[in-house]
Amino acid sequence: MPDVGELEARVGTTELERVPEPKHRHLKTVLSEALDSEFSVGEILPNERELAARFGVARATLRQALEQLELEGRLQRRRGVGTTVAPPRVGVDVSPTQHSWPGENGEAWITADCSRIVPPPSAARLLDLPPGEPAEAVRRTRMTHGQSVATEILYVPAASLAAGWDEAGPEGAERGRAVLRELQHFERGGQDRAVELGSARSEDARQLDRLPGAPVLIVTTRYFADGRTVAASVATYRADTCRLTFGNQGGVSLLAG
Incomplete structure (x- = not known):
């Protein structure tokens, strides 16, 4: 499972405070790009606390981004496992x-x-x-x-x-x-x-x-x-x-x- 440092290396530094669009939308875009280029199907993401700390956002903002990615079929929340990268539709x-x-x-x-x-x-x-x-x-x-x-x-x-x-x-x-x-x-x-x-x-x-x-x-x-x-x-x-x-x-x- 990738830790926060690995995730930071993958997606780079993102100053969410300075972007004009809502924070959760920009965060969704950043995470989506990482899913395309760096993560494999079935890989488990870091937990919400680690991700929220990495991006300097409230967990409620992070959940909005993760929920949208789940609705789009990019992520799956599996009971007893965590949030994983979803297979292709x-x-x-x-x-x-x-x-x-x-x-x-x-x-x-x-x-x-x-x-x-x-x-x-x-x-x-x-x-x-x-x-x-x-x-x-x-x-x-x-x-x-x-x-x-x-x-x-x-x-x-x-x-x-x-x-x-x-x-x-x-x-x-x-x-x-x-x-x-x-x-x-x-x-x-x-x-x-x-x-x-x-x-x-x-x-x-x-x-x-x-x-x-x-x-x-x-x-x-x-x-x-x-x-x-x-x-x-x-x-x-x-x-x-x-x-x-x-x-x-x-x-x-x-x-x-």
Whole structure:
């Protein structure tokens, strides 16, 4: 962890009293430049007391600068760790021409678990399933720089699986991978996608290392084949580490808060 002397050597001497703009904005600019040039992803910053003493500002001013950098996705405050340099934002492609299929080679999702359940009413409506109809629930996570940035439940109705599918077959992640392989047999008919801002539920917050109620990006996708919905997913992304992208048109940053 860099000490105050190391930080001073990195960013140089800054006389915040003489700058015309608000102190916290200038301090944010100085710290942002240091993050770009000198700090690595995951590196822990000195504590607030050391930073405030170094720049000769009140801790309230320092917190304003750090909070803005956190909102911009440059820093993360991790429980039990401190303030660390955030990894680059993850692009979430929401363009209508995006046709990736669950389980394709090279995708960023990691299968964690799978079980047969009766989907909640909201998922059943996505799948056009009658009440009580079962589906496989494949739970997946998306990682970057060793951190979980998204969690997903992919619902696959029993009718989407081959006639010889063994309901009492493998369990856990192996079962989930088997379900994903079944989806590869379909002649793909496209997909639709909806994006909305939401608040992290307790289970999602735990998996994403966030506090319950933290801002998240909820992406709901339906996959079509053979004239029907063969799967639907609800993915929850950390709003502080993700950005929306639209094919080749670039991205739109999503700021938490």
